[in-house]
Amino acid sequence: MKNHTVExxxxxxxxxxxxxxxxxxLLGGGYASFTMEAVAARAHTSRPxxxxxxxxRADLAIAAIRHIMLKHxxxxxxxxxxxxxxxxxxxQLSKDRALIAVFFSLQMSEYFSETNTxxxxxxxxxxxxxxxxxxxVLARGADRGEIDRSKLxxxxxxxxxxxxxxxVLMTLKPVPNAVIAEFVxxxxxxxxxxxxxxxxxx
Amino acid sequence: MKNHTVExxxxxxxxxxxxxxxxxxLLGGGYASFTMEAVAARAHTSRPxxxxxxxxRADLAIAAIRHIMLKHxxxxxxxxxxxxxxxxxxxQLSKDRALIAVFFSLQMSEYFSETNTxxxxxxxxxxxxxxxxxxxVLARGADRGEIDRSKLxxxxxxxxxxxxxxxVLMTLKPVPNAVIAEFVxxxxxxxxxxxxxxxxxx
DNA sequence: GTGGTTAGATACATTCATGTACCTAACGAG
DNA sequence: CTCGTTAGGTACATGAATGTATCTAACCAC
Numbered sequence: 001m002k003n004h005t006v007e008x009x010x011x012x013x014x015x016x017x018x019x020x021x022x023x024x025x026l027l028g029g030g031y032a033s034f035t036m037e038a039v040a041a042r043a044h045t046s047r048p049x050x051x052x053x054x055x056x057r058a059d060l061a062i063a064a065i066r067h068i069m070l071k072h073x074x075x076x077x078x079x080x081x082x083x084x085x086x087x088x089x090x091x092q093l094s095k096d097r098a099l100i101a102v103f104f105s106l107q108m109s110e111y112f113s114e115t116n117t118x119x120x121x122x123x124x125x126x127x128x129x130x131x132x133x134x135x136x137v138l139a140r141g142a143d144r145g146e147i148d149r150s151k152l153x154x155x156x157x158x159x160x161x162x163x164x165x166x167x168v169l170m171t172l173k174p175v176p177n178a179v180i181a182e183f184v185x186x187x188x189x190x191x192x193x194x195x196x197x198x199x200x201x202x
Numbered sequence: 203m204k205n206h207t208v209e210x211x212x213x214x215x216x217x218x219x220x221x222x223x224x225x226x227x228l229l230g231g232g233y234a235s236f237t238m239e240a241v242a243a244r245a246h247t248s249r250p251x252x253x254x255x256x257x258x259r260a261d262l263a264i265a266a267i268r269h270i271m272l273k274h275x276x277x278x279x280x281x282x283x284x285x286x287x288x289x290x291x292x293x294q295l296s297k298d299r300a301l302i303a304v305f306f307s308l309q310m311s312e313y314f315s316e317t318n319t320x321x322x323x324x325x326x327x328x329x330x331x332x333x334x335x336x337x338x339v340l341a342r343g344a345d346r347g348e349i350d351r352s353k354l355x356x357x358x359x360x361x362x363x364x365x366x367x368x369x370v371l372m373t374l375k376p377v378p379n380a381v382i383a384e385f386v387x388x389x390x391x392x393x394x395x396x397x398x399x400x401x402x403x404x
Numbered sequence: 405g406t407g408g409t410t411a412g413a414t415a416c417a418t419t420c421a422t423g424t425a426c427c428t429a430a431c432g433a434g
Numbered sequence: 435c436t437c438g439t440t441a442g443g444t445a446c447a448t449g450a451a452t453g454t455a456t457c458t459a460a461c462c463a464c
Contacts, residue, residue, distance in 0.1 A: 008411055008460050032234060035451060046412055051453065155384050166368040182357050191392060210430055210441055237421060248442055253423065 009045075018043045018050060022064035031061055076133050082141030086184050087177075089137060090164055094175040134161060147192040160188050211247075220245045220252060224266035233263055278335050284343030288386050289379075291339060292366055296377040336363060349394040362390050 009017060021043035025034050036057055040047045054060040077088040138157060142149040163183045167175050211219060223245035227236050238259055242249045256262040279290040340359060344351040365385045369377050 010409095010411070010461070014411075036453085037451070044412095046414085047452085048413085048454080049411060052410080056453085057451095153384075153388060155381075156388065159389070162365070162368055166364050166371075169368075169371065179357075182355075186355060186358065187361070187389075187393065191389065212431070212439095212441070216441075238423085239421070246442095248444085249422085250424080250443085251441060254440080258423085259421095 014045070014049070015053065016067070018045065018053070018060075019064045019067040022060050023068045026061060026064060034061060036060070074133060076136055078140075082137060082144065082146045083184060083189065085137040085140070086134075086160060086188070087180055089134060090160060090175075090180045090183070091177065093161070093164055094168065094180065134158075145194060147189075148194040151192045156188075156191055159191075160184065163187070216247070216251070217255065218269070220247065220255070220262075221266045221269040224262050225270045228263060228266060236263060238262070276335060278338060280342075284339060284346065284348045285386060285391065287339040287342070288336075288362060288390070289382055291336060292362060292377075292382045292385065293379065295363070295366055296370065296382065336360075347396060349391075350396040353394045358390075358393055361393075362386065365389070 018039065022034075022039045024042060025039050029038075034057060036047050036050050039060065040050055050060060054063060074089065074092050077085055079085050079088060135157070138147070138152060141147045142152070160183055164175060164180070167179060220241065224236075224241045226244060227241050231240075236259060238249050238252050241262065242252055252262060256265060276291065276294050279287055281287050281290060337359070340349065340354060343349045344354070362385055366377060366382070369381060
């Protein structure tokens with residue numbers, strides 16, 4: 001390297017660059033092959049810079065996940081009917097959050113054996129926002145009479161997110177829109193459709 | 203150690219002991235903290251003995267998983283109705299296979315980055331038996347008219363196994379019978395119930 | 405400018421696991 | 435009983451990563 005211009009970064013600029021690099025490393029090899037050395041190299045800096053900010057690689061990994069989640073908030077839409085809203089939400093989750101969930105749950109296994117944090121705990125603390133947004137869409141659907149509120153048990157209310165998460169975990173890829181549509185049209189909606197609308201074909 | 207009696211094991215006896223030890227290690231810390239040293243220690247033997255049989259720790263881990271699966275086959279039952287059969291199957295999977303699926307999918311992440319095997323491939327090769335057994339039960343149910351075969355899309359046919367797997371992955375514990383019943387009674391059966399039986403309450 | 409702060413670079417001690425080499429003593433077949 | 439096989443033990447070379455120490459030079463505030 002050794003450019004004539006040095007361009008030395010400081011403070012937040014440097015920190016963001018490191019966190020982005022850390023996230024890229026997590027995506028690439030997962031937490032198992034997540035090393036301070038590799039992150040430092042990718043961010044064009046050195047390990048001591050990392051250790052000045054985070055105590056160890058677990059801290060850095062968590063910080064990177066938090067950072068990327070802040071950069072990709074899930075926006076709730078209003079397409080006019082619940083089906084559209086649900087699909088839009090799932091598509092966003094598939095692109096952004098689901099990837100996080102994957103590399104979080106899947107590749108962080110090593111993290112759990114190191115720190116004894118239970119998976120449920122950490123997942124809850126990181127993904128708490130998701131459910132509430134689904135709940136908003138579902139409540140709206142119930143108000144409009146699109147779904148039967150009495151059929152919305154907690155398990156069924158979380159069914160779509162659970163199916164999406166499972167799919168991402170298994171395939172490690174963004175979920176195709178056709179699959180999302182299957183979740184919504186063939187599984188979720190039939191379970192919560194109001195009795196009056198039972199016989200309707202779409 | 204150094205007992206007066208030496209009790210030196212050989213051949214299959216030794217191999218089984220090592221595989222059991224390896225499985226215990228996988229359960230305890232996952233593949234991330236799965237070391238030849240620890241396995242050798244737990245099996246009261248030494249690393250060279252392991253390297254004589256398996257080329258590396260990935261080989262040993264796979265062998266241990268295969269071994270434990272052979273020891274716990276899933277038995278298909280015939281309780282007289284499909285609901286009973288499904289629940290029995292899911293309960294068995296929850297106790298035995300699901301744990302395997304967990305520590306396989308979850309904690310083997312490091313394995314995948316080492317060997318480039320795709321997760322889907324390996325899962326398929328190890329868990330291929332499960333689906334066929336479910337298919338038997340489902341086909342039986344269709345023959346009896348308990349379910350509507352036309353509603354059994356591939357995705358819905360695999361729904362129960364998928365939900366179970368997801369639950370185990372998230373909780374890392376055997377799935378309570380009440381949850382299994384929810385899967386069957388509140389989600390799966392309503393989706394595949396024949397039209398004639400629609401109005402029936404159980 | 406000047407001086408405090410901190411990035412960037414290098415080097416180091418440490419730890420931990422891998423895979424191999426080698427020796428010995430127990431076991432099993434004949 | 436004898437001999438070939440192989441388990442059990444120890445030691446070693448290697449490599450990868452951690453976390454720390456130390457130096458220098460760039461940046462920022464004043």
